[in-house]
Amino acid sequence: MIIDIHVHLGSIRSFYSLIRGWVTVYIEDLLGYMDEVGVQKAVVLSVPRKDDPDSRVVSNEELLRTVQEYEDRLIPFCVLDPRENNLGDRLSRLVKLGCRGIGEFKVRLPADDDSVVKFLKMVSDYGLPVLFHMEEGEYFYDVFRLRKVLEKFPDMAFIGHGPGWWRHISKQPPSKESYPKGPITEEGMIQKLLREYENIYADISAYSGLNALARDPEYSKKFLSEFQDRVLFGTDFPCLSITGSQFGVNREHLNFLHKLGISSEILERILHLNAEKILFRK
Ligand SMILES: [Zn+2]
Numbered sequence: 642m643i644i645d646i647h648v649h650l651g652s653i654r655s656f657y658s659l660i661r662g663w664v665t666v667y668i669e670d671l672l673g674y675m676d677e678v679g680v681q682k683a684v685v686l687s688v689p690r691k692d693d694p695d696s697r698v699v700s701n702e703e704l705l706r707t708v709q710e711y712e713d714r715l716i717p718f719c720v721l722d723p724r725e726n727n728l729g730d731r732l733s734r735l736v737k738l739g740c741r742g743i744g745e746f747k748v749r750l751p752a753d754d755d756s757v758v759k760f761l762k763m764v765s766d767y768g769l770p771v772l773f774h775m776e777e778g779e780y781f782y783d784v785f786r787l788r789k790v791l792e793k794f795p796d797m798a799f800i801g802h803g804p805g806w807w808r809h810i811s812k813q814p815p816s817k818e819s820y821p822k823g824p825i826t827e828e829g830m831i832q833k834l835l836r837e838y839e840n841i842y843a844d845i846s847a848y849s850g851l852n853a854l855a856r857d858p859e860y861s862k863k864f865l866s867e868f869q870d871r872v873l874f875g876t877d878f879p880c881l882s883i884t885g886s887q888f889g890v891n892r893e894h895l896n897f898l899h900k901l902g903i904s905s906e907i908l909e910r911i912l913h914l915n916a917e918k919i920l921f922r923k
Contacts, residue, residue, distance in 0.1 A: 642909075644916040645675070645683040645889065647745075647772065647802065647846035647875030650707060651698035659885040663697070666879040668707055674878055674889045675714065681913075682713075684875075684920070686745040686772065687720045692780070693747050705738045716920055718744035718772060723760035736767050741920065744772030744800070747780050753789040757781075761794055770798035770919050772844065775805035776819070784809045784830040791838040798919045800842045800873060806831060807843075807853035810864070820848060824857040825864075835868050842919065843868070845911075846875030848883060851894055854901075862901055869907040873916050874898070 652665040675683060685708055687700035699707055701719045708715040719740040721728055743764055750757055752775070764771060773781045783805055791799060801807075804819035812827035834841050845854060854861040865872055878889030888894070898908060 642913045643678075643680045643682075643874065643895075644913040644920075645680045645846075645876050645878065646800065646844050646873040646916050648683045648685055648878040648889065649688065649696070649698040649745075649880075650685055650704065651700075652696070653698070653880050654695040655881050656695075657881055657883060657885055660881060664879055664881065664887070668711070671878065672711070672714070678889065678892060678895065680889075682716060682916075683878075684716045684718055684742070684744070684772070684916075686718045688745050688747055689720050689722055691722065692749045701735060701740075702738065705735070705740060709739065712739070716741050718742040720744065720746055720748075721760065722748060723750065723754070723756035728760055729763055732763055732767070736769075740769070742770040742772065744770075745774050745802070746771055747774035747803075749780060751786055752781050752783065753786040758790065758793060761790060761797065765794050765797050768796070768922075770800060772800040772802060773806075774803040775801060776803050777805045777808075780805065784834065787834065787841075788838075791834065791841055795838075795840055798840055798842060800844050800919070801831065802844045802846060802850065802875070804849040807849040810853045820852045822852070822856050825860040832864070832868075835871055842871045842873055842915065844873045844875040845894055845898075847877035847880055847888060850875070851897060855897060858901060862903060865901070865903055865907060865911065869910050870915060870918075872911050873919075874912045 652663040688696045688698045704717050708717050719735045775781045777783050809830040811825045812829045876889035876894050880888050
């Protein structure tokens with residue numbers, strides 16, 4: 642059993658030198674990837690278009706409509722902008738229509754902004770998990786300001802993703818480098834948060850997650866063993882890898898985990914058990 646905690650439908654812009662323009666996937670492409678790779682369920686995430694003009698993914702109402710007939714396989718997450726009006730009504734409407742979580746929460750706001758805290762308070766009434774995209778000074782920044790919301794909402798499952806999250810697997814990330822390389826000589830902020838708070842999880846999707854684990858495979862084995870109940874398999878399909886192939890379909894994340902030599906118990910947790918705990922908790 643495999644659950645991909647991080648996929649999208651719609652269009653993503655490529656900035657890689659070998660592919661120009663927009664890559665667009667439809668529901669049959671998503672299901673095709675899942676069938677081919679053996680992924681039984683996937684969390685399909687909305688992205689706020691205003692804050693991220695480089696993705697035109699199928700969002701909120703349209704997403705909920707699109708995945709409706711595949712409810713046994715596709716789990717929709719929606720996003721709202723904490724700065725907008727009528728959030729309570731809009732959230733309640735999305736939940737009624739089938740929204741199962743908040744994500745991809747990629748907003749140009751500090752993680753502990755008052756508007757974010759107010760919005761999360763509404764989200765907490767529904768017991769929904771929140772998957773965020775973190776990028777320093779850009780999106781939901783930063784790991785140091787995350788503590789406040791983790792503390793304020795101890796029953797809310799937060800799922801960390803993005804370069805602003807994963808670069809802090811190491812204590813001294815080079816100042817501007819989004820995807821630092823090299824061995825982990827000193828542990829960083831994310832280990833601290835994972836140890837201190839039980840409501841924070843991490844998804845290994847996209848290049849940010851893959852790079853953080855691949856930069857020091859020996860350390861990653863220890864990391865995945867210690868945090869085996871907190872790490873989630875994800876790909877960020879249909880986003881592109883720097884090799885010009887497509888995450889998910891290229892099996893990069895899956896192959897990496899298989900090759901690392903972690904126990905089958907740990908693998909099972911990362912591939913689906915942890916996600917089940919978050920997605921199907923009563
Ligand atoms: Zn994404």
